[in-house]
Amino acid sequence: AVSIAEAELVTYLADPSQFGIPPNRCELLDSRTLYWPGYEEPRNCYLFRFRYLYQLPDGKEAEYENIGIAGPLAHAFKADMCQLNIDDIYAAFAGWQAEHDEIRELRWTDMDRDQLRHADRVLAQLSEDGYEHWQSQSVGLFFGTLVFVGRANRDGQDGVVVVDDRDTMWFPQSGSPRDIGPAEGYCVYKGQRMLAEFNG
Known part of the structure; x- marks a missing residue:
């Protein structure tokens, strides 16, 4: 299941609308089974830390690192999720995916x-x-x-x-x-409350 989830995230990251190539590294950071917005049954949720290595115009090597999710959805923010604790990272993704008339x-x-x-x-x-x-x-x-x-x-x-x-x-x-901005902050807010409500 972990390898399937990792493949989902890598495929998402390699899409031309995202990075266009797979990351150099992708490793499991955390996994949980959670009731998740948009699903009636609990979902296996996986957070992966991924890393891109690339060369700058001056020849020096640089690194881009972030955290993405797979399971209920494959997604990564442009903002640096490494700034957040694990609970808030899950919350950010849940809040981003949440849709409701209210x-x-x-x-x-x-x-x-x-x-x-x-x-x-x-x-x-x-x-x-x-x-x-x-x-x-x-x-x-x-x-x-x-x-x-x-x-x-x-x-x-x-x-x-x-x-x-x-x-x-x-x-x-x-x-x-790549700081956490207003949009990502509001996602954390929404996700915290929804995950707490769903998972008691």
Whole structure:
């Protein structure tokens, strides 16, 4: 089963829409059996660490490493999943795949007066908690809960914040184009909640 899953991910990575060639290395990082968005029965889920070696124009060798999933889907983010713990990596992929009528994105102009007041309260609390220079990126409606995704600064560190009326998730930024961004952060949020609900 592991070799089949590995082959699925390698085939995905070798597709012209992805890297166009198979990775130089691909090794199993973790495997779990989980109830997964879009499936009624538990799925065998496999995380693989893959690596590409390539030559730069100046002749030096460089390396690209990331983590992909196979089992319920074959997928890899452009963002560096190595920055996350294993649970959050599974969550990111589950959140990316999740589709439901009760999961959608809103524009600020779509929100009614009560929702805007709620947003003001959540963002005021965020400021009290030490997050500065908030820049909104998106607003999600997740099974009735408003979720605010944006960029902020905490203790001099830039990062991505995903916040609702109960929890705040923080993804520090290093300035790399492969940092966990707002889209990936929201995927982690959605996936955490769905996997917890499905797997108790």
